[in-house]
Amino acid sequence: MRIKRTLATVAAAALATTGLVACSNESEDNATTTAAEGENTTIKIGTTEADQEAWTVFKDLAADNGIELDIVQFSDYSPVNEALAQGELDVNKFQHIKYLAEYNQSAGKDLRVVGSTEIVPLALFWKDHDSLDGIEGESVAIPNDPSNQGRAINVLVQAGLLTLSDNVADELAPTPSDIDKDASKVTVTPVDASQTPNAYNEGRPAIINNTWLDRAGIEPGLAVFEDDPNSEEAEPYINVFAARSEDIDDETLNKLVELWQTPEVEEAVAKDSKGTSVPVYRDKSELNDILDRLQDK
Template identity: 60%
Template sequence: MQIRRVLAATSAAVIAATGLVACSSDSSDSASGDSESSEQDGPIRVGTTDAAKKAWAVLEEQAEAAGLDIEIENFADYSTPNQALEQGQLDTNNFQHLKFLAEYNVGNDSDLTPIVATEIIPLALFWKDHDSLDGIEGESIAIPNDPSNQGRAINVLVQADLITLKEEGLVTPTPADIDTEASKVQITPVDAAQTPSAYGEGTPAIINNSFLDRAGIDPNLAVFQDDPNSPEAEPYINAFVVRAEDADNETIKKLAELWHSPEVQAAVDEDAKGTSVQVERTQEELQEILDRLEEAERNS
């Protein structure tokens, strides 16, 4: 059994310039094959943005024990794993939540499909040298400025009773939806990668879990986080995703379901320092959530 890990740290600009080339000459056959087939021609090529995490090494071990040949490819940004999947460079990816996928599908006229849920990573507010929200009124809070995470970050502050919206219940509020007169704090949207720097300078900041890890910030230092078990959290369920024609590929599903093995989950918990919440939803439930999010995205 052969397991290959390819660390493709190529930037989006380079990939866009050179094109996404399939890893093997068999990719076109795999992409156009019978969706009902459980056969997999060649290794299962899996894309992610955090291949260095322990969970991926453990997944490799579990895949080998299950008789699956896999190849893990790491990408340096959040756009190219879906592009690579669409163009046949990958067979599946696992790096995104359903909200991000809905935005990608609508924006690119795509039909990428979730097959197995993985986890929800709570989004949290951090404030250097503070262990509560006491005294935060009047502060300006740094939040990620990308559309997918900005709305969620604003809702974190709504749940913390720091921000009031002009209209309640918005899934993806924008800064324009904030009632500034009724709110207790202001927000400063910045690039997600800059939120740890803002935190380091003493500014309260909402920081994505992946950037916490890179900046060496303990996620347990959060002064507030959203509730991963609430209905409002459904858009942020992470999942293994495939092309629509592979939605019934039993070999890929078998690999994806290994993510819920005790061994992989122990590694996920270690990687996330106990903040990850395992999610098990059926493929049909995931698709229903995605359909709802895509409709909302089209109407926005």
């Protein structure tokens, strides 16, 4: 893997003057040397969230453990996985499992999960309302992107507002055509995710994810309903660290997962998400099983 290591000794400093080459395709025996053995490790990690407080806490904690984080901030989701696949990053943390599965399928790649971080419930908002009372007959704005549309429909199913037809191809990712309109209490209007806050501000009920809640200044506590983060339907939306398949057992990358799951980072994540994030501690093999199931579908 392409991870830089800097020896914390005078001899190492002397070697550095002649140029140290980053490791590539190392054997597992030589993969990662920890700070306890006298070395610091530099990890190049990609994200779209580097401006959040959790990343500052995470970077400082990693440094305390001999890991220097070279954080690469992306303004858009689409290039982050490709940068990882091409070896420009060692790991990334910006996506849920479903998004990773969709990338692998469309790009023909085999990026894998290193570990879990948290899940953020997806919620229904309705301006000037604090319950679902009176929502029957309304048209609910939902995100139209593949990663969120199915989940948004399932939020409304869990709320008892939508009923799916009997022949749904994928119950974890239903589409508007899978809705039994006659048996449902509301209809849906798919829109670009960025437009869901506009629907809310116009007085229409809307499913809004946390990214756009924050940008629109809408308090998460105003939700009238949200999905259950512990349900099977929510599993695809567990946020993860991802790496190339040959690197998922790397000690340093797995150490980063441990550090993200410490109370210090989780407290900062909760602050960034305004209390909506739910930490997830799932075995790596379970997470990759979920990834495989999503890709098979």
